[in-house]
Amino acid sequence: ETVLTQSPGTLSLSPGERATLSCRASQSVTSRYLAWYQLKPGQPPRLLIYGASSRATGIPDRFSGSGSGTDFTLTISRLEPEDFAVYYCQQYGTSPQYIFGQGTKLEIK
Amino acid sequence: QVQLQQWGAGLLKPSETLSLTCAVYGGSFSPYYWRWNWIRQPPGKGLEWIGEIDHSGSTNYNPSLKSRVTISVDTSKNQFSLKLRYVTAADTAVYYCARGKVEETTMRTYYSGMDVWGQGTTVTVSS
Numbered sequence: 001e002t003v004l005t006q007s008p009g010t011l012s013l014s015p016g017e018r019a020t021l022s023c024r025a026s027q028s029v030t031s032r033y034l035a036w037y038q039l040k041p042g043q044p045p046r047l048l049i050y051g052a053s054s055r056a057t058g059i060p061d062r063f064s065g066s067g068s069g070t071d072f073t074l075t076i077s078r079l080e081p082e083d084f085a086v087y088y089c090q091q092y093g094t095s096p097q098y099i100f101g102q103g104t105k106l107e108i109k
Numbered sequence: 110q111v112q113l114q115q116w117g118a119g120l121l122k123p124s125e126t127l128s129l130t131c132a133v134y135g136g137s138f139s140p141y142y143w144r145w146n147w148i149r150q151p152p153g154k155g156l157e158w159i160g161e162i163d164h165s166g167s168t169n170y171n172p173s174l175k176s177r178v179t180i181s182v183d184t185s186k187n188q189f190s191l192k193l194r195y196v197t198a199a200d201t202a203v204y205y206c207a208r209g210k211v212e213e214t215t216m217r218t219y220y221s222g223m224d225v226w227g228q229g230t231t232v233t234v235s236s
Contacts, residue, residue: 044226092220098158
C-alpha cells in the first residue's frame with residue numbers, strides 16, 4: 001500500500017507570498033491519479049487539482065500542480081487571505097482505491 | 110449544478126450501526142464513470158476514504174473498514190447509503206459523501222478527482 005507523506009506539516013506565510021506544498025509517495029504514482037484538495041473548517045473539501053496538474057473547474061490560476069513519480073507539488077503563486085487552510089494530496093489506486101496524505105496546514109504568519 | 114445532500118443520525122452508542130444517506134440532485138447518477146464515495150475526518154485528524162459504489166452497485170471498500178461497512182445504491186431515488194456496524198468512539202468523525210470520476214478506456218484509466226461533496230454530517234459515538 002502506498003503511503004503519501006506531505007511536508008511541511010505546517011507552513012506559515014503571509015498574504016502575497018508563494019506557497020510550495022510537497023506530497024511524496026512511498027512508491028511511484030501515475031500522475032493521472034494524483035489530486036489535491038483544500039479543506040477549511042466547517043466546509044467540505046474542495047477539489048483543486050487532478051491529474052497532478054489540471055485545475056478543477058473554477059479554481060483560480062494561482063493554484064498549480066506539478067510532479068511525477070514519487071514527488072508532487074502544489075504551488076500557490078500569491079497567497080490570498082482565503083487560501084489559508086489545510087491541503088491534502090490524494091492518490092487513486094487499488095485496495096484501498098483512494099489514499100490521502102496527512103495534510104499540510106497553511107497558516108497566516 | 111450537481112449537489113449532494115446527506116443526512117443521518119448524529120449520535121450513536123457503542124456497538125450501534127451508523128447509517129447515512131446521500132442524495133444526488135441536479136445531475137445524472139448513472140454514467141459509468143461516476144463513483145459515489147464516503148469519506149470521513151475524525152477530530153483533529155486527516156481524511157480517510159471509507160468506500161465507493163457505482164450505479165450498477167459495484168463496491169470497493171477500505172480494507173481497514175471492510176468487515177463493518179456496507180454501501181448501497183438506490184438509483185430510482187438517486188441516493189446512496191452508508192452503513193457502518195459496531196461503531197466505537199474511534200468512528201467519531203465528520204462523514205462526507207462525494208462524487209468521483211474514474212474513466213476507463215481500453216488503453217488507460219483517468220481519475221478526475223472528487224469534485225462534488227455533501228455538506229458533511231458530524232457523527233459522535235458515546236455511551
